[in-house]
Amino acid sequence: MTTNPAWRVTTARLRLEPVNWADRDDLIALKTDPRAFAMMLGGVRTPEQATAELAEDIAAWGAQGFGIWTIRGQSTNAFLGITGLADRPDGRGIALRFALWPEVRGAGLAREAASAALRYGHDRVSLPRIIAVSRADNFASRTVLGAIGMTESGSFSRNGVQMLVYESLGAAKF
Structure with a gap:
């Protein structure tokens, strides 16, 4: 499957490509790993x-x-994880998501990828508001969200777990 080249994003160290059927095995491995x-x-x-x-x-x-x-990875083509924007099933809005292999965490890759996805949403798709939801006890995720400029804007409980809502508001276009 070929994708629109405008949907691809590159950063200093990463290449973000829309998911496709060739990624199935990598995605199953990531999503089935606790x-x-x-x-x-x-x-x-x-x-x-x-x-x-x-x-x-x-x-x-x-x-x-x-x-x-x-x-x-830009130089290795190794599958490191996923990031992106998706409608939340609870109706809270378009949400930033990311998940990386534990082995690559701690090097700023989640921040780099999530920041690129957030910029894409605001700058290329003109989304006025993008949210992210994190467990209150997921300090790594919350650190990434704060580092890319998202601010805490609310909270809710899901199955007895405190969840925090972060948001990013796109610049007004005149």
């Missing part, structure tokens, strides 16, 4: 759930011009 996906909305997936989500994510790119990217 080290990478236990704190994500919906938690660890089955291979069948990961495949169904891939189909939905591919469709979102065609319908909306944004969605989930794979994160790959």
